[in-house]
Amino acid sequence: MKNKFISFFILLIIISCIANRSQAQDTVRRISDIGILDSLHSDFLKEERILQVFMPQDYKPGSNDKYDVLYVLDGGNWNTGLIKNVQHFVEGESYMPPTIIVSVLGIDRIKDFTPTHGADWKTSGGAGNFLGFIKDELIPYINKKYPSNGDNTLWGHSLGGMFVINALLNEPKTFKSYIAVDPSLWWGDSYIQKIASDKLPALAGLNITLYISGREGNESMKIATMDSVLNKMAPAGLAWKSVRYPDETHSSVRLKSMYDGLKFAYGWHNGSIEFHPMNGMILKDKPIKIWYFGDTTKVHYTLDGSEPTMLSANIQPEINLADAAKITMKQFTSRSRYDKIKTGDFTTEKTLKPVSKPKNVQSGGFHYAYYEGEWGDSTNFKGMKPQKEGITGADFDVDKLPRKNNFALVIDGLLETKEEGYYIFVLDADKDSRLYLNNRLLIRWNGSYSNRTYSYILPLEKGFYSLRLEYLHKNEDFKLKLSYVTPGIMNNKNPIPIPLNLQYSHN
Numbered sequence: 001m002k003n004k005f006i007s008f009f010i011l012l013i014i015i016s017c018i019a020n021r022s023q024a025q026d027t028v029r030r031i032s033d034i035g036i037l038d039s040l041h042s043d044f045l046k047e048e049r050i051l052q053v054f055m056p057q058d059y060k061p062g063s064n065d066k067y068d069v070l071y072v073l074d075g076g077n078w079n080t081g082l083i084k085n086v087q088h089f090v091e092g093e094s095y096m097p098p099t100i101i102v103s104v105l106g107i108d109r110i111k112d113f114t115p116t117h118g119a120d121w122k123t124s125g126g127a128g129n130f131l132g133f134i135k136d137e138l139i140p141y142i143n144k145k146y147p148s149n150g151d152n153t154l155w156g157h158s159l160g161g162m163f164v165i166n167a168l169l170n171e172p173k174t175f176k177s178y179i180a181v182d183p184s185l186w187w188g189d190s191y192i193q194k195i196a197s198d199k200l201p202a203l204a205g206l207n208i209t210l211y212i213s214g215r216e217g218n219e220s221m222k223i224a225t226m227d228s229v230l231n232k233m234a235p236a237g238l239a240w241k242s243v244r245y246p247d248e249t250h251s252s253v254r255l256k257s258m259y260d261g262l263k264f265a266y267g268w269h270n271g272s273i274e275f276h277p278m279n280g281m282i283l284k285d286k287p288i289k290i291w292y293f294g295d296t297t298k299v300h301y302t303l304d305g306s307e308p309t310m311l312s313a314n315i316q317p318e319i320n321l322a323d324a325a326k327i328t329m330k331q332f333t334s335r336s337r338y339d340k341i342k343t344g345d346f347t348t349e350k351t352l353k354p355v356s357k358p359k360n361v362q363s364g365g366f367h368y369a370y371y372e373g374e375w376g377d378s379t380n381f382k383g384m385k386p387q388k389e390g391i392t393g394a395d396f397d398v399d400k401l402p403r404k405n406n407f408a409l410v411i412d413g414l415l416e417t418k419e420e421g422y423y424i425f426v427l428d429a430d431k432d433s434r435l436y437l438n439n440r441l442l443i444r445w446n447g448s449y450s451n452r453t454y455s456y457i458l459p460l461e462k463g464f465y466s467l468r469l470e471y472l473h474k475n476e477d478f479k480l481k482l483s484y485v486t487p488g489i490m491n492n493k494n495p496i497p498i499p500l501n502l503q504y505s506h507n
Contacts, residue, residue, distance in 0.1 A: 035103065040141050044133040045112075045126075050105045051075070051138075053146060054084055056098035057091075066149035068099045068335075069142060070262075071134070071175075073113070073160035075103030079254070083155065086258040094450060096266045097338065100146055104138070113156075113163040116188040131167055135174045151335060153265055157181040157254055161212075165192055165226070168210055169199035176335055177209045177265035181257040182250055185222040193222070196229045204235035209334045211264045213257035216244040239267070239334055267334035272450045273299065273342040275329065276493075277424050279443075280457030282346050287322040288422060288457055290344070291493055292329070301329045307341065324348045346457075352438045354463025357414065360507045365391040366413035366467065367505040370401055375408045375472045377432035377444075386410075391505055398480050409471040409480070414464045414504035421487030424457045426495040428481040429471055435482070436468040452478070464504070 035054040042049050052075060056067055070087065072080045080103035090096050106112065110124050117125035134154075142148055154175045156164040161183030168178045169192070185192050210230075214223040227242045234240055241264055245256050274293045282288055292299070292315050300312040301319070305326035315329060324347050331340040369386035390396065392411060401407065415437070417423070427435050429445040435456075436442065442456040471480050483495035 035101075038145075040137065042133045042137050044129045044137060047107065049107075049133070049138070052080060052103035052105065053142075054080075054101040054103070055146075056100060057088065058098055059147070063147075066147050068097060068151040068153065069102060069139075069146075069148050070099050070153045070155060071102045071104060071138075073104055073106075073154070073156040073163060074109060074158075075105040079103075079155075079157060082254065083258050086255070087262060090259060090262045094272075095263045095268070100142075100148060102138075102142055104134075109159055113159040114187060115162075115166050116191050118188065127163055127166055130163070131171060134167070135171050139174070149337075151176050151337065153177040153179065153262075155179045155181070155258075155261070156183070157257075158250065159184045159187070162187055162192060165196075165210070165212070168203075168208075169196060172203050172206055172208060175208070177211070179211045179257070179261035179265065181213050181261070182215060182221055182253050183212065183223065183226075185226050186220065190222050190225055193225045193229055196226065197233050200229070200233040200238070201235055203238045205237040207237050207334070207336070208239070209265050209267070210238060210240040211257075211261040212240070212242040213253060213261065214242070214244050215248050215250070215253055216246040265334060266338065267298065268331060268338060268340070273329050273331050273340050274451075274453075275327075275342070275344065276426070276453070277455040277457035278344045279455075280344075280346050280424075281351065281459065282321060282324060282348050282457075283351070283459050284323065284348055286422075286459070287320050288346075290319040290321060290327060292317055292319070298333070299329055299331045301327060303327055305343070321346055351459050351461075352440060352465065354417075354461055355414075355438065355466055357464045357504075358506070361414055361504040362507055363416075363501050363504050365393040365396065365500055365505060366411045366503045368392055368396070368412075369410045371408040371410070372403055372406065373408070374406050374474070375432075377434075377472075379408070379472075381408065381410050381470070392503065394500060403473075405473055405476045407473050409469075409473065411467075411469040411471070411482075413467060413506070415467045415498065416464050416502040416504065417460045417462055417486075418502070419487045420461050421459065422457055422490060423460050423487065424455055424485040424490075424495070426453060426455045426481075426483045426485070427469075428452050428479060429454075430473050430475055430478040430480075432472050433480075434470045436470075437465050439466065439468075449477070 035052045038051045038053055039048050072083055084101055087099060091098060108123050110121050111126040112130040113127055114124040115127040152175045154164050154167060161180035162185055164178045164180040165183055214221055230240055245253050276291050296315045299315040300308040301315050302308050302312050303325040305328060308328055308330040327344045329342050333339055368390055370388040371386050425442055427443050427445060431446060433445040434441060443454045445454050483497050485495050
C-alpha cells in the first residue's frame with residue numbers, strides 16, 4: 001500500500017510541474033486542465049490502476065448531458081496532453097462532438113499491450129488480461145461514475161497501436177472506433193496479421209471504424225501486410241482506412257494521426273447538410289434545380305418525404321425537380337446517433353401576382369423601423385412607435401444602429417421585378433426573423449452557427465411585389481443579409497443584393 005501511495009504522489013508532482021512549467025513559458029493567459037485523477041483496483045491485473053479523466057469543455061456538473069468517451073493508451077502528458085488539445089480543436093471545427101477523455105496511465109506496457117510472450121521480453125504476453133480489464137472493469141467504472149453515453153473510441157500508438165487492433169479483432173463490440181498509430185505489427189512474427197483472417201468475419205454489420213497510420217517509406221512495423229488482409233477480408237460494416245505520412249518519425253506521426261483519426265472515426269463534415277433553395281413553389285412543366293453543397297459520398301435522399309436509407313438515391317450536386325416534392329436528405333455517419341436529416345417542401349399552387357404600383361412611392365431603398373427590446377416570434381409591430389426610422393439606402397448599415405443586440409428591424413416596401421421567371425430569396429438573420437412577399441411567409445429563420453443561410457424559390461412575373469422583413473436581433477454574432485438570385489443569373493448560383501433602384505418606399 002505504501003508503494004502505491006508513493007507512486008500516486010509522484011504522479012501528482014509530475015503533472016503539477018508540467019502544468020506550472022507550461023504556464024511560466026506562455027506569454028498569453030491559458031487555463032491549465034490537469035483533469036480528474038482517479039483509480040480503480042483491477043482483479044484482472046491484480047493491481048491498482050491510475051486514470052486521468054478530462055471532462056468536455058462545456059460540461060456542467062449536475063446536467064443530464066451524456067458524452068462519448070475517448071480512451072487513450074500510454075496515458076499521461078506524452079500522449080493525452082497532445083490528444084486533448086487536438087480533440088478540442090477537432091470538436092471546435094464541428095468534426096466531432098464534446099467528448100470525455102480517459103487517460104489510461106501505464107505501469108508495464110510490454111506486459112499490457114503484447115498478445116503473445118516473446119523470449120526476449122520477460123513480462124510480455126498480458127494483452128488478454130489488459131483487454132479484460134478495459135472491457136469488464138474500466139469501461140463499466142467510467143460508465144457508472146462519469147456521464148458516458150456508452151459510445152467509445154480506443155486510441156493507441158506503437159505497441160499500444162497493436163493492442164488497439166488486437167482489441168478490434170477479439171472484442172469488436174467494445175469500441176465504436178479504433179485508432180492505431182504506427183502500430184507494432186511486427187510483434188510475434190506478425191501475430192496480429194495471422195489471426196486477422198479468422199477474426200474479421202465476426203465484424204460484419206457492426207458499423208465500426210478502424211484507422212491505421214504509418215510512415216511513408218518505412219515498413220518496419222509491417223503495416224502493409226495488415227492492409228493486405230483487410231483488403232481481402234474486411235467485411236461490410238467495418239469502415240477502415242490506412243494512411244502513410246511522409247517526412248514523419250515514429251513519434252511525430254502521432255499529431256497528424258490524431259487529427260485525421262478522430263475525423264475519420266466520426267465521418268461527417270461539419271455535421272451539416274446544406275442545399276439551396278431549401279423550400280419553394282414550382283410551376284408544372286417548369287422544373288427547377290436543387291443545389292447541394294458539400295460532400296456527396298455519405299448523403300442519400302428521397303422525394304416523397306420518407307426517411308432515406310443507404311439504399312436510397314445518392315445525393316448529386318444538382319437535383320432536378322419538375323413537380324411538388326418533399327425532399328429529404330440524410331447524412332450517414334460512422335455513429336448513427338449523429339446522422340443528420342434535413343427536409344425541404346416544394347409545392348405547386350397559385351403563383352403570386354404583382355400589385356399595382358402606388359403613386360406615392362420612390363426608389364432608392366425600402367423603409368425601415370428600428371425598435372429596441374427583446375422580441376418574440378408573436379410580436380406585432382403595427383401600432384408600435386419605433387426609436388428610429390429611415391430608408392435602406394446606400395448609407396444604411398445595420399452595424400451602425402444604436403444597439404448591437406436585443407433590437408428589431410422591420411423593413412418594408414415594394415420590390416420591382418424586371419424579369420419573369422424563378423427567383424430565389426436568400427436570408428441570413430437571427431432566430432424567428434421572417435420574410436414576407438405579398439403577405440405570404442417565405443422564410444422563417446431558425447438557424448444556428450452552422451446553418452445560417454435560408455432560401456426560398458418561387459416564380460414571379462414582371463411588376464411590383466410588397467416585401468416585408470421582420471428582423472429580430474438577439475445574437476451579436478449573427479448578421480442580417482438579404483439577397484436574391486434572379487432568372488438571368490440563376491445558373492451562376494451566386495445571390496446578389498437587391499439593387500437600390502428596385503427597392504421602393506412610400507414618400
